[in-house]
Amino acid sequence: DTSGSENILVNRNKEGFLNKTKIAEKGKKLRKNWVTSYTVLSGPKLEFYKDAKDQTASDLRSSTKQERIDLRGASVEWANEKSSRKNVFQITTLSGNEFLFQSDADITVQEWFRAIRNTIDSLGRE
């Protein structure tokens, strides 16, 4: 049974560039505004930076400017019907905020989806 070791791998913190747009705030629809962000999966949350070196700086203002996403109680699902772009998935937070994520790199998006889904699942079991 290798599921244990797989969980360790996919639950490891992940980081890299993803395209993101917020599409709803507390259930209220918003106009799309796609941005490319250096995305970091860190414990129960997703954080966003302009680039990789941004997050190592002691100055975290650029991160806090971009809303963090709390994955506790959130859901993740594929949402290709919500965009003309390929490889789109949606995260819906407990508070009813909705975000789309996307990358043209198929593997990248698969890995992010798995990592986020596994994080959400493991948070649910705590």
Ligand code: I3S
């Ligand atoms: O779901 P929509 O409204 O077709 O999303 C597109 C628009 O947000 C568009 O901006 P305008 O609202 O200024 O027309 C964006 O430029 C597009 O990127 C959005 O569609 P995609 O298919 O890229 O998610």
